[in-house]
Amino acid sequence: MIHHMLKHEIMLHIREDVSYKLVKIKGAQVNHNQQTTVQLVDFISVLVTNKREDIFETDGEVIFPHNHIVEFLNTHNEFMEATQAIKVFIMSRKFRLALQYLTETQVEFEIDFFTFAIEANAYDIVFYLRHRFEE
Numbered sequence: 001m002i003h004h005m006l007k008h009e010i011m012l013h014i015r016e017d018v019s020y021k022l023v024k025i026k027g028a029q030v031n032h033n034q035q036t037t038v039q040l041v042d043f044i045s046v047l048v049t050n051k052r053e054d055i056f057e058t059d060g061e062v063i064f065p066h067n068h069i070v071e072f073l074n075t076h077n078e079f080m081e082a083t084q085a086i087k088v089f090i091m092s093r094k095f096r097l098a099l100q101y102l103t104e105t106q107v108e109f110e111i112d113f114f115t116f117a118i119e120a121n122a123y124d125i126v127f128y129l130r131h132r133f134e135e
Helices: 002-007 017-026 040-049 066-075 082-091 095-105 111-119 123-132
Strands: 011-013 035-037
Touching (some): 002 040, 017 040, 017 082, 040 082, 066 095, 082 111, 095 123, 111 123
């Protein structure tokens, strides 16, 4: 189903502020009906946002563990840019997942990683990025 949606560029209706950040990450446009093409970044955002059964409880059951999300990305890598996934992880404040994916993909640093981390008040990620990519 995911492959079909991505291949045929199905449209997604934008209704939330987070969706506009995803549109920025995708480098996409929104049409006059507030719709944009579904991309893999949208699915990643849903996986990360719904990581736990109860998002307000730290002891809640984990539905989508980090390894599952990384495996999902590897399965659909033909539709994905690694930098987009990292930006979603940073925006969602998933520091360990961002680190895991950064080290596995060996992605080159983009200044957007840093600005997304600052916007999300994810200062642990900011300091890590500054330390690792100081030059």
